[in-house]
Each structure stands twice: as structure tokens, then as C-alpha cells.
Amino acid sequence: MAYDYQAAHALDGTIGAISEHRANHLAVHRAPALAVVLAAPGHSAEVAALLAAEGTVEARFCGPGEWLVLAETHAPETLAAELDARLGARAHVCDQSHGRVVLTLSGPDAARILANGIAVDLHPDAFPVGRAANVRCNHLAVNLARTGEARFDLVVARSFAQALVDDLKTMARSHHLSVDFATR
Template sequence: MAYDYQAVHVLDGTIGAVPGQRANHLAVHRATAIAVVLAAPGHGAEAAGILVADGAFEARFCGPGEWLVLSEVHAPETLVAELAIRLGAFAFVVDQSHGRVALTLSGPDAARILANGIAVDLHPEAFAVGRAATMLCNHLSVNLARTGIDRFDLVVMRSFAEALVADLKVMARSHDLSVDFATR
């Protein structure tokens, strides 16, 4: 017997259908290819150099010798294959596209909203555009990257995505937040 499986986003049916985007907006990405790169012992500098040198994808620091690599252009399989070829023996690559969810919080109050649940200084001088780190948002581990002065990307484990969206809605109660799937 053959089964026909449909790809369903973990947040389908729980968000969306808000007419219009407000000044502060949480966009949930449907098709982001995500891979974890772990440097081989003693090869962290080489792996970092290769990841930073290429603009075809976005590498985000997670910890010593560990990065999340995101791409809106590549399919998960092609991202992993391309990274494996470029990094060779310097690092190990694992596809996490179906195990993680990418979200973007943008708007004039984005840093204030996040400050309600993150114990990190989000002032642009302390957490500049292009900086990323793995941290707790309330009780959930997220990788947070500042991608613009008023724009932050969050990557969370798939099983915690619904809880993170609920937490962000509570954190933004006084900031008029809209939530929907990203159009890009």
C-alpha cells in the first residue's frame, strides 16, 4: 500500500489570517533550509573562514566550532551537499531543516519585545547587526541573530515553535504585534 504524505508546517492552523501587517511583525518562514555545521577537532578556524567567505548562505554562530547555516535559496539537500563539498574534512554537516523553525521579528519595538524574555543586552552597540548567539528566550533555547537595526531572526527547535510564538505574543502584549507566515 502506498501512502501520500503532505508536508505540513508545525504552525499551520495556529497562526495567520491577521488582516494587514502591523508595525511590529513576527514572520514565520515556511521553507528555510537549515544545517548545523560542527568543526572537526582542531579545524574551527578553517571551517569559520570557509563559512564567512561565501555569501550564498548565512552562517550564524552557535558556539565554539558550531554554526547554523540558513538559506532561503537552497533546498535542504543541496545546502547540505554544497556545505559538505566546501568544508570537506574541516567540518561535519547535518540537515536540520525539518527539525527547526525560522522566525523574523521586525519593527520599531522588536528589541523591547525581546527584552521581556531575553537576558542579553540588545542595544545595537552590544548586539550589533550581523551578530548571533544561542540563548534562552524565557525557557526556550533559541539562536538569535540581529539582521537589521529593528530586525531579529530566531531559530528554534520544531517541537518548541508553538511555545515560542505564544511566548512572543505575551512578551509583545503592549506593542501591537501581528503574526503570520512570511511571504518570501
């Protein structure tokens, strides 16, 4: 018996369309291309250099020899295969496109909103643009990256996406946050 599976975003049906974006906005990305790269023993520096040289992806450091790679120009189905071909035996690549959700929090109060649930110093001197870290947002494991002066990306496991959105809404209660799917 054949089954026809329909792909659905983890937050479909939970986020309604909004009429206007407020100054502080949480954008939910529909189809990100994501992969985890784990360097083989002794190849961390080489893999880091290869990922830095690849201009079409953004490699976020997660830990020694581990990166979360995001790409806007790649299809979710092809990113892991292209990274695997480029890195070869120097690294192990695992597609995470359908297992994680990417959120972008932007606005003048973005750092203050995050400070309500994240125990990391988000001052631009301590956490500059381009920095990424695995953190806890309240009780959830999140990869946090500063992608602009007042802009942060949060990557969370698909099964915890709704809980993270609910937590962010609570954390932003006094900051007039709007939430919608991203248009890009």
C-alpha cells in the same frame, strides 16, 4: 505497504491570515534551508573562513567550532549536501531544515519585546547587526540573530515553535504585534 507523507509546517492551522501588518510584526518562514556545521578538531579557523567566503549562505556562530547556516537561495534538500561537499572532512554537516522553525521579529519595539523574555543586552552597541547567540527565551532554547537595526531572527526547534510564538505574543502584549507567514 506504502505511505504517502505530506509535509506540513509546525504552525499550519495555528496562524491565521491577517489583513494588515502592524509596525511590530512576527513573520514565520515556511521552508527555510538550515544546517548545523561542526568543525572537526583543529579545523575551526579554516571552516570559519570557508563559511565566511561562501556568499550565498549566512553562517551564525553558535559556539566554538559550531555554526548554524541559513540560506535563502538554496533548497532545503540541497544545502547540507553542498556544504558537506565544500567542507569535506574539515567539518560535519547536519541538515536541520525540517527540524527547526525560523521566525523574524521586526519593528520599532522589537528589542523591547525580546527584552521581556531574553536576558541578553540587545542594545546595538552590545548586540550589533550580524551578531548571533544561543539564548533562552523564557524557557526555550533559541538561536537569536540581529539581522537589521530593528529586526531579529529566532530559530527554534520545530516542536517548540508554537510555544515560542505564544511567548512572543505575551511578551508583545502592549506593543501591537501582528503574526503571519512570511511572503518571501
